[in-house]
Amino acid sequence: METPIQRLDFPNHRNVRLYCKREDLLPFSLGGNKVRIGQAFYADMLAKGKDCMMVYGNSRSNLCRVLANLCRAHQIPCYMICSREEGEESGIETNNSRLMKWLGAEVIPCEKTNIAQTVEDTVNRLTAEGKHPYYIFGDKYGTGNEGTPVQAYVDGYREIQQWEKQEGVLFSHIFFASGTGSTQCGLVSGKILEQGSEKIVGISISSREYERAMKVMQTGIQDYFAENHLELPVDFAKELHLEMGYRQEGYGKYDDRIMKVIREEFCRNGLPLDPTYTGKAFWGMKEYIEEHQLEDCNVLFLHTGGTPLFYDCLPGGTL
Numbered sequence: 001m002e003t004p005i006q007r008l009d010f011p012n013h014r015n016v017r018l019y020c021k022r023e024d025l026l027p028f029s030l031g032g033n034k035v036r037i038g039q040a041f042y043a044d045m046l047a048k049g050k051d052c053m054m055v056y057g058n059s060r061s062n063l064c065r066v067l068a069n070l071c072r073a074h075q076i077p078c079y080m081i082c083s084r085e086e087g088e089e090s091g092i093e094t095n096n097s098r099l100m101k102w103l104g105a106e107v108i109p110c111e112k113t114n115i116a117q118t119v120e121d122t123v124n125r126l127t128a129e130g131k132h133p134y135y136i137f138g139d140k141y142g143t144g145n146e147g148t149p150v151q152a153y154v155d156g157y158r159e160i161q162q163w164e165k166q167e168g169v170l171f172s173h174i175f176f177a178s179g180t181g182s183t184q185c186g187l188v189s190g191k192i193l194e195q196g197s198e199k200i201v202g203i204s205i206s207s208r209e210y211e212r213a214m215k216v217m218q219t220g221i222q223d224y225f226a227e228n229h230l231e232l233p234v235d236f237a238k239e240l241h242l243e244m245g246y247r248q249e250g251y252g253k254y255d256d257r258i259m260k261v262i263r264e265e266f267c268r269n270g271l272p273l274d275p276t277y278t279g280k281a282f283w284g285m286k287e288y289i290e291e292h293q294l295e296d297c298n299v300l301f302l303h304t305g306g307t308p309l310f311y312d313c314l315p316g317g318t319l
């Protein structure tokens with residue numbers, strides 16, 4: 001499953017040439033990085049002999065939509081523990097949450113402070129019903145399965161490097177929206193394994209604090225290398241660059257600067273972005289390019305998908 005890399009029109013005064021890898025065009029369930037990542041979890045569920053899927057996310061989650069779709073296609077029951085962000089009075093609806101319901105996933109609402117308990121209760125209920133639930137994030141605290149999704153973007157990194165060699169274009173930087181860190185773990189692991197030279201820069205779009213995000217990514221990379229009997233350089237953590245300055249008020253929060261970039265990119269390049277993930281990351285990347293005065297280089301934006309949320313942010317939509 002190889003996705004195209006295209007040159008974008010990107011007016012600037014320092015000869016920065018911008019390219020975009022269109023992971024949003026992956027051919028399943030409206031695309032996005034969660035197609036690759038979801039398939040890795042789904043395969044792990046089967047490998048572990050489980051017979052139903054438990055996911056955690058919120059109403060904007062692309063991972064929950066893709067997993068609900070994969071499960072439905074294979075007639076596997078799918079349970080989605082759905083939290084809302086602090087300050088959201090009631091759970092908001094998005095195209096993703098509508099699609100999850102439409103796909104027949106059972107949505108289990110939950111407070112953000114009560115996730116572990118809800119995971120445990122759900123595991124117990126399903127077990128009592130004779131099922132063997134697979135929780136994608138490991139134990140009830142969401143740890144223990146960090147290595148599983150990493151392969152997805154080791155493969156993604158290899159595609160990028162392949163393209164660079166074929167086209168004779170070397171990227172100085174790779175930017176993308178970073179949330180759980182799975183994509184970043186994969187790209188960084190791929191770079192280490194293939195001795196790449198690009199600076200891999202995650203633009204944080206999540207509410208996770210820096211220390212915790214870095215810890216989770218280190219664990220993911222360590223687990224992946226250990227599970228695959230690969231040798232990990234001791235100083236691997238120096239490859240993890242996570243920008244925390246473009247989160248605005250936190251996950252799902254955005255202002256007019258982001259909406260302006262979204263409209264601009266659609267008008268200029270026909271590129272759909274959304275305010276929670278790719279639009280925020282694209283805006284963050286543009287700020288970064290200015291702040292760091294990047295000059296005469298090739299930059300790659302990894303478009304991680306979220307197409308349903310693009311439609312949500314059009315005038316008249318729910319975001």
Ligand SMILES: *Cc1c(COP(=O)(O)O)cnc(C)c1O
Binds near residue numbers: 061179278
């Ligand atoms: C999940 C998601 C991300 C973040 O990817 P992680 O691997 O969780 O860091 C970025 N963009 C979109 C559109 C996503 O759905």
